[in-house]
Amino acid sequence: MQLLEEDKSAAAVLRVAGVSLSFGGVRALDDVTFTIASPQVVGLIGANGAGKSTLLNCVAGRFRPQGGRIEFCGRDVLGIPRYRIVGIGITRTFQNLGLFKTMSVLDNLAMGLYKQRQGGMLAGCAWSARASRRNRQLRAASEQVAERLGLSDVLHRRVDELPYGDQKRVELGRAIASRPKLVLIDEPATGLSRAEVGALKDLLLELARESAMTLLVVDHNFAFVTGIADEIVFMDSGRIEAIGTPAQIRDNSKLREQYLGQLARHD
Amino acid sequence: MMRLKSGRADGVTARIPALAMVATFVVLAIIPLFEQAYAVGEWTFALAFGIAAVGLNMLIAEGGLVSLGHNAFVAFGAYATADLAARHLAYWESFLLVAVMALVLGWVIGAPVVKLGHLNFALVTIGAGFVAPTLALRLVSVTGGANGEALPALNAPGWSGLTPAAWLYYVGLAVLLACVLVAVGLRRSQAGRALRAQRDNEVAAEAFGVQLWRIRCGIFALSVMMAGLAGWLWGITSSFVAPDSFDVTLSISLLAGVVMGGLGFAMTAIVAGIFVEFVPTWSSSISPAFDGLVEGVIIVVIMLVARQGLLGLLKNLYDKLTGLGWRETPVPVAAAPATAPTSAAAELPRPSMAPQEPT
Numbered sequence: 001m002q003l004l005e006e007d008k009s010a011a012a013v014l015r016v017a018g019v020s021l022s023f024g025g026v027r028a029l030d031d032v033t034f035t036i037a038s039p040q041v042v043g044l045i046g047a048n049g050a051g052k053s054t055l056l057n058c059v060a061g062r063f064r065p066q067g068g069r070i071e072f073c074g075r076d077v078l079g080i081p082r083y084r085i086v087g088i089g090i091t092r093t094f095q096n097l098g099l100f101k102t103m104s105v106l107d108n109l110a111m112g113l114y115k116q117r118q119g120g121m122l123a124g125c126a127w128s129a130r131a132s133r134r135n136r137q138l139r140a141a142s143e144q145v146a147e148r149l150g151l152s153d154v155l156h157r158r159v160d161e162l163p164y165g166d167q168k169r170v171e172l173g174r175a176i177a178s179r180p181k182l183v184l185i186d187e188p189a190t191g192l193s194r195a196e197v198g199a200l201k202d203l204l205l206e207l208a209r210e211s212a213m214t215l216l217v218v219d220h221n222f223a224f225v226t227g228i229a230d231e232i233v234f235m236d237s238g239r240i241e242a243i244g245t246p247a248q249i250r251d252n253s254k255l256r257e258q259y260l261g262q263l264a265r266h267d
Numbered sequence: 268m269m270r271l272k273s274g275r276a277d278g279v280t281a282r283i284p285a286l287a288m289v290a291t292f293v294v295l296a297i298i299p300l301f302e303q304a305y306a307v308g309e310w311t312f313a314l315a316f317g318i319a320a321v322g323l324n325m326l327i328a329e330g331g332l333v334s335l336g337h338n339a340f341v342a343f344g345a346y347a348t349a350d351l352a353a354r355h356l357a358y359w360e361s362f363l364l365v366a367v368m369a370l371v372l373g374w375v376i377g378a379p380v381v382k383l384g385h386l387n388f389a390l391v392t393i394g395a396g397f398v399a400p401t402l403a404l405r406l407v408s409v410t411g412g413a414n415g416e417a418l419p420a421l422n423a424p425g426w427s428g429l430t431p432a433a434w435l436y437y438v439g440l441a442v443l444l445a446c447v448l449v450a451v452g453l454r455r456s457q458a459g460r461a462l463r464a465q466r467d468n469e470v471a472a473e474a475f476g477v478q479l480w481r482i483r484c485g486i487f488a489l490s491v492m493m494a495g496l497a498g499w500l501w502g503i504t505s506s507f508v509a510p511d512s513f514d515v516t517l518s519i520s521l522l523a524g525v526v527m528g529g530l531g532f533a534m535t536a537i538v539a540g541i542f543v544e545f546v547p548t549w550s551s552s553i554s555p556a557f558d559g560l561v562e563g564v565i566i567v568v569i570m571l572v573a574r575q576g577l578l579g580l581l582k583n584l585y586d587k588l589t590g591l592g593w594r595e596t597p598v599p600v601a602a603a604p605a606t607a608p609t610s611a612a613a614e615l616p617r618p619s620m621a622p623q624e625p626t
Contacts, residue, residue: 032318081327086476098471111464114457114476121485124456125449131456171486174475 011074012037013182013214019058019068027053029065030238036231039181039212041204043229045222047258050235052218053095056179056184059216060092061085072182087115089181091189093171101160104153108159108170109142114175125172142177149173149203165196176207185217189224197224204228276484284533288447291534294529295440296616299433307432309544310325313506314439315541317496320525321446322490324539327522328531329459330486331466332385336392338517339399344369344498345508355489358421362442362499369495373488390413396515403510415509436476439500443536446493451533453489462486517543527569538577538616 014036024233029051044052057063059070061082065157070077072090080088091112100108123131148153150170154162160172168188175183188204189197207230208215219225225232226246234242234255242252249255293315299307319341326332344365351361378527380391389552403410410416423434453459465472473479502508524539573580 012541048323062470081478082473083476083478087473092474094471098474101469103460103463107460107463110457111472111475112459114461114464116461116476116478121453121456121458121462124453124458127448127452127490133456135455135457146420223625242384 001043012071013039013073014059014216015069015071017069017071018054019055019065019070021058021063021065021067027238027264029058032068032235032238034233034240034243036214036216039208039214040230041208041215041217041228043225044216044218044226044234044235045220045255046235047233052235053186054238055235056092056186056216056218059182060090060184063223081105086180090184091175091178091182092184092224093132093186095186095190095257097167097171098165098172099159099171100156104156104157105146105159105162105167105170106142107140107179109140109145109173112145112174113138113141145173145177147232152234158213164191168192168200171204176213178212179211182214182216184221185215187219189219189221194206198223200224201227223225273337288462291537292440292444295537296437299429299436304430304432307430307436308504309548311436311439312435312501313380313540313544315497315500315504315540316521316524317497317536318439319494320521320528320536320539320543321443321450322493323521324455324528324530324532324535325450326477326486326490327525329454330379330483330490331460332483332487333389333522334392334487335389335515335518335522336395336397336399336512337490337494337521339395339499340369340372340494341501341517342399342403342508342513343372344495345494345502345505345512346410346498347415348499349500349508350409352418353416360469361462364495364534365495365499366492369494370488371496372621373491374484376491377484377487378480378584381480381487391513392518396476399553400510400514402431403513410510410535413510414604415507415512416513418508420506421482427598435500436518439471442496442500442539446496447533447536449489452534453531456483458485469492479497523566527566527573528574529573529578529580530584532582535578535588 012035016035017033019032020027032055033049043126044055046052054063054267058065059077061077061080064078072088075088077085077088090138097193098110103111135177142238143152143155145154149172150172151166151169154166159167162170168191170206172185172188175185185204189198201224202262204215204217207213208228215228217228226249232242232244232246232249233240234249236254236258242249280350303308304311319337322335326334333500347368348361350356351364352358378394380388382453382576383391406412421431421435421438423429423431427434429437453462460563461472461477462482464475465477465482469479485625498513503514520543521539522540525535525540528535528559546562546565547558550565553561569577575582
């Protein structure tokens, strides 16, 4: 990854500059700086407490850093109200699943395509033709996403009736449904079987390849992340330790220390 | 009947809920033909409470917000109707005005309060519910104080050939039907989906574009509007409104009625309206001295027999008969659903993670 020289003519997908955040006395993020210049898959790795999820939450607008800037395609993200973040092209998944539990797979996916302007409460109450049409479009689009993710069979089931692996897929589907520019993926491989992780890898690679989606993937599974990422950001104790391609990053001593077991399996 | 893996009814089976709704309204429509004027008046009160219950049902089941102050908004509607009648406005004009005023009132109250969180919101509504009768008593210039206000009778138009009581009943039934249709329309729409989403997981809802404050205000205002219209109907039916007409026990009764009917179902409001209007009378006839106790026992028995409400019980029977689940349960339940489709889940082939091959 090239640290972007001040080349404003082509705004980077994501530019994180000097981001710092403390919770009480704990420095969760310490002067974090990196740039994703163009659409690619970026892996964010590090031990528990390294600040990976915290950073993700800052980009998603859930946490407000005390210092630094975060820019997405040239726009300052930190000033935007949370509910507008999806509108500028950033979606996310949640570490412990953030699905709408009582709703069906279809409805969860359709929420990935929600646009408040296209059908507020008034239109709904009045059975407006435009609202119905919009709803039909949403359903069709959601069904397509479901098919892409192998969820067509369970389209109308409540998501909390599904096995864990399927729920994770619904969560991913909801995040990609609107074809966002940046998807923040928080621990997608956790809790999945080996086979499921393999399939997830294939799916993410395919998504990244066919569309101009940038994926920022946080995960503990070193093999999984190195398998899909073009670049890796390695964090420790709130700071960035190293940035590089998977091949480059393996030589980092701290990383070898933390991931010794996983690396050994692949050396 | 086909057992579908996707868990969705097909053909006639899917139409049963809609048919049941039509049947219910048909039954309600023929009531005035069999009852005396006094009983028709009672049923009109039941319709009024039903109208308030539509809004409350939506607020709680879809919006995830609880209000125990809806008696205040029914009172508002009734008093507003009386005042407008005193200014010689026709009842259809006051209908429109009360609807608009109640909607605005809902926004004005909701806007600052919704941001305080669910618990504080409920507490504020309880406050409103308690304060309403006192306000009605004290604001003598507006409400006539302890003397209350009278409302002129509504006459049936000549062409209808109906008694005034029956005419008023049908007007009320039309308003109830309109409110139910509004609720169903909202539920089926994108906005309804967003509403349920923020109820289930507000963080995720926000992450996908739902403006929490605005949608919560909107549903609260809608429920206040319906409570106001309930007051409009109540006032005309009663021909009189007084400070003690709507105290906080009405809110509690409405809540109990909605829960016992089954949170989230389209027809719950009708069950709730009947509950609020008739159960106190039935309880008194069973035991004049201990009618409160009888009412309590009725509630307890129903909740033991039908945890998801009476309509929930019907839904579960329907599920058992058809072997399918409905698309989704209207409201989250604390424990696993009674008819957990374990056999259906076992039957599903485990979908592979790999994307489908293009055919």
